[in-house]
Amino acid sequence: MIFHRLKHISWDLALGVYVTLLVLAIAVPFFNLVVPEGSAFHLSTYMVTLLGKYMCYALLALALDLVWGYCGILSLGHGAFFALGGYAMGMYLMRMIGPRGVYGDPVLPDFMVFLNWKELPWYWLGFDIFPFAMLMVVLVPGILAFAFGYLAFRSRVTGVYFSIITQALTFALLLAFFRNDMGFGGNNGLTDFKDILGFDIQSDATRSGLFIVTIAALAAGFAICRAIVGSKLGKVLLAVRDAESRTRFLGYRTDRYKLFVWVVSACLAGVAGALYVPQVGIINPSEFAPANSIEAVVWVAVGGRGTLAGAILGGVLVNIFKTWFTGALPEFWLFALGALFVLVTLLLPRGIIGTALHYREKHLEKKASEDNAFDEIAPEQPHDEAQEELERAGA
Amino acid sequence: MTLELSRSLLYLDDITVSFDGFKALNALSLLIEPGEMRAIIGPNGAGKTTMMDVITGKTRPDEGSAMFAGRHDLTSMDEARIANLGIGRKFQKPTVFESHTVWDNLLLALKDSRGVFGTLFSSTSASQKEAIEELLETVHLTDASMAMAANLSHGQKQWLEIGMLLAQDPQLLLVDEPVAGMTDAETAQTAQLLRKINETRSVVVVEHDMTFVRDLDVKVTVLHEGSVLADGSLDHISSNERVIEVYLGR
Ligand SMILES: Nc1ncnc2c1ncn2[C@@H]1O[C@H](COP(=O)(O)OP(=O)(O)OP(=O)(O)O)[C@@H](O)[C@H]1O
Ligand SMILES: [Mg+2]
Numbered sequence: 001m002i003f004h005r006l007k008h009i010s011w012d013l014a015l016g017v018y019v020t021l022l023v024l025a026i027a028v029p030f031f032n033l034v035v036p037e038g039s040a041f042h043l044s045t046y047m048v049t050l051l052g053k054y055m056c057y058a059l060l061a062l063a064l065d066l067v068w069g070y071c072g073i074l075s076l077g078h079g080a081f082f083a084l085g086g087y088a089m090g091m092y093l094m095r096m097i098g099p100r101g102v103y104g105d106p107v108l109p110d111f112m113v114f115l116n117w118k119e120l121p122w123y124w125l126g127f128d129i130f131p132f133a134m135l136m137v138v139l140v141p142g143i144l145a146f147a148f149g150y151l152a153f154r155s156r157v158t159g160v161y162f163s164i165i166t167q168a169l170t171f172a173l174l175l176a177f178f179r180n181d182m183g184f185g186g187n188n189g190l191t192d193f194k195d196i197l198g199f200d201i202q203s204d205a206t207r208s209g210l211f212i213v214t215i216a217a218l219a220a221g222f223a224i225c226r227a228i229v230g231s232k233l234g235k236v237l238l239a240v241r242d243a244e245s246r247t248r249f250l251g252y253r254t255d256r257y258k259l260f261v262w263v264v265s266a267c268l269a270g271v272a273g274a275l276y277v278p279q280v281g282i283i284n285p286s287e288f289a290p291a292n293s294i295e296a297v298v299w300v301a302v303g304g305r306g307t308l309a310g311a312i313l314g315g316v317l318v319n320i321f322k323t324w325f326t327g328a329l330p331e332f333w334l335f336a337l338g339a340l341f342v343l344v345t346l347l348l349p350r351g352i353i354g355t356a357l358h359y360r361e362k363h364l365e366k367k368a369s370e371d372n373a374f375d376e377i378a379p380e381q382p383h384d385e386a387q388e389e390l391e392r393a394g395a
Numbered sequence: 396m397t398l399e400l401s402r403s404l405l406y407l408d409d410i411t412v413s414f415d416g417f418k419a420l421n422a423l424s425l426l427i428e429p430g431e432m433r434a435i436i437g438p439n440g441a442g443k444t445t446m447m448d449v450i451t452g453k454t455r456p457d458e459g460s461a462m463f464a465g466r467h468d469l470t471s472m473d474e475a476r477i478a479n480l481g482i483g484r485k486f487q488k489p490t491v492f493e494s495h496t497v498w499d500n501l502l503l504a505l506k507d508s509r510g511v512f513g514t515l516f517s518s519t520s521a522s523q524k525e526a527i528e529e530l531l532e533t534v535h536l537t538d539a540s541m542a543m544a545a546n547l548s549h550g551q552k553q554w555l556e557i558g559m560l561l562a563q564d565p566q567l568l569l570v571d572e573p574v575a576g577m578t579d580a581e582t583a584q585t586a587q588l589l590r591k592i593n594e595t596r597s598v599v600v601v602e603h604d605m606t607f608v609r610d611l612d613v614k615v616t617v618l619h620e621g622s623v624l625a626d627g628s629l630d631h632i633s634s635n636e637r638v639i640e641v642y643l644g645r
Contacts, residue, residue: 228515231514231515231516231517232502232503232514232515232517232518232519233511233514233515233517235495235499235502235503236503236514238492238494238495239492239495239503242492242493242494243490243491243492243493245453245474246486246490246491246492247492247503248473248474248475248478249451249474249478249483249484250478250503250504250559250563251475251478251479251509251563252475252509253473253475253509254475256510256511257511260511260515
């Protein structure tokens with residue numbers, strides 16, 4: 001019977017996430033757009049954007065938790081997929097500037113005019129078409145992840161070695177995107193965006209719209225991850241995490257399973273980056289910085305690895321803390337982050353949600369054993385129903 | 396030879412495996428017939444586990460050939476492919492999926508599509524549930540079906556792993572020291588279980604426990620320093636002087 005209850009915990013938690021996101025999606029635009037500016041309850045547009053940014057980070061954390069928490073793949077390079085999604089969106093936004101740039105060129109972005117380029121490089125073609133750009137947001141990180149993962153998993157690179165090469169990947173991209181001749185605006189990146197889908201990117205309404213879309217993307221990402229984790233494939237992932245070679249001897253091609261979640265995760269990270277860029281108004285190579293990817297790992301660890309909801313919570317909480325901390329002591333942020341990581345690892349190894357779930361389970365187990373006398377005289381459940389319940393208990 | 400090869404289920408010929416010059420297997424040859432159960436004994440380090448590693452694709456031999464069912468060259472396949480051919484393996488140290496329930500351990504092992512998208516959209520059918528229930532009964536874990544595998548006793552883990560082996564529905568089972576750490580009663584039950592399994596499948600079992608091997612009452616092969624020292628009935632090899640010297644008489 002206890003498993004019946006456990007199933008409910010996981011549902012309660014998911015429901016909590018969906019309800020919270022729904023409330024945010026309604027309340028944030030409401031307090032910004034409807035409540036007048038003079039009112040004490042008015043939410044500034046700055047806050048809307050800041051919250052939107054947190055939601056993007058939460059989606060990145062979710063993507064990371066899918067591979068790290070459920071498949072044991074510790075990526076120290078997820079920032080790369082985030083940034084690539086961001087660049088794809090940035091390229092669309094650059095093309096939307098049109099002739100309104102400083103140099104007034106109808107097609108070429110300012111930085112290309114400045115570099116004396118005469119025509120658009122081939123890889124910029126099509127980015128003025130929104131659906132194409134959105135496809136690239138998912139495809140570019142997805143294809144890179146596929147190529148990278150295919151090679152790494154097939155040659156059975158695991159553990160620390162894998163983590164290190166993901167760091168190398170994001171660092172290599174950092175260096176590449178710094179170069180002016182790459183055609184992505186070099187050091188300055190892409191910025192000075194004007195509008196998105198015809199809406200003024202600076203307007204309050206657009207900001208709220210972007211916030212709502214980000215929440216929707218986060219909710220969809222959460223639903224996708226839950227579906228994966230709750231399926232039989234999700235059970236295989238845990239098996240790979242805990243005993244990969246045993247899983248192989250059962251006949252599973254573990255490299256393909258890893259490749260699958262790895263690519264899904266990279267695509268989610270790309271979407272997070274794409275939503276981030278119009279809200280912060282810029283994308284530059286610093287998004288590839290190895291430290292960013294490591295930060296994302298800390299978010300997941302703080303919230304609770306392998307819980308999905310915990311990743312979202314960690315992504316938001318740590319960034320609230322970061323906003324506050326960098327306001328007060330900007331130079332010390334990396335130390336604070338390190339300290340946070342050490343503290344969580346030592347004191348709260350399951351993370352916030354993980355610890356809460358653990359105690360709830362313990363509590364229910366205790367209660368169940370106290371209820372045992374009752375369970376024994378209670379009529380037995382019809383077989384099928386009981387079995388189905390057992391099935392789902394893992395979900 | 397060809398005839399013999401095509402009839403035997405497992406055919407190891409002249410297998411050599413060396414680790415940094417040390418020969419863990421030294422020109423080992425072994426034939427297992429369909430439906431046969433074979434016990435393998437030998438002192439520590441004789442190469443018993445390494446032999447299983449070769450058969451299941453974990454280790455590539457430096458020399459020699461390993462054929463399954465007369466036509467599959469095992470030395471050219473990876474672990475997953477070999478498992479799907481119908482060779483199941485139980486490890487010396489019981490390895491089950493600790494963070495899964497007993498039920499889920501069996502579900503994962505159950506013969507079914509092993510493809511990524513097959514498992515993503517799979518749901519457990521009524522016949523699969525029935526199969527799992529039957530397996531639970533066979534390995535005496537019905538009451539523990541919802542327990543986390545991590546919380547099982549050592550003996551229960553051994554059984555769960557045997558259950559997982561059966562769930563794969565293999566033609567050939569390789570069982571490495573199944574009764575290590577079991578009580579006498581559990582050991583006897585395990586012998587009974589293996590004999591039952593052997594009614595429909597071939598089994599190769601590695602074991603140190605001589606009472607257990609006697610219980611199985613099958614042909615015994617003695618390995619020593621990576622090759623076969625002797626084989627025959629337990630009584631026959633017990634009287635072999637070389638065997639007494641290197642193993643039994645320790
Ligand atoms: N990966 C490896 N690298 C180096 N040496 C190895 C490796 N695997 C096995 N060996 C060596 O090969 C020899 C045979 O080992 P194996 O595990 O096959 O013995 P075993 O017969 O199963 O012994 P036991 O009864 O102790 O399980 C041992 O000396 C062992 O140290
Ligand atoms: Mg061994």
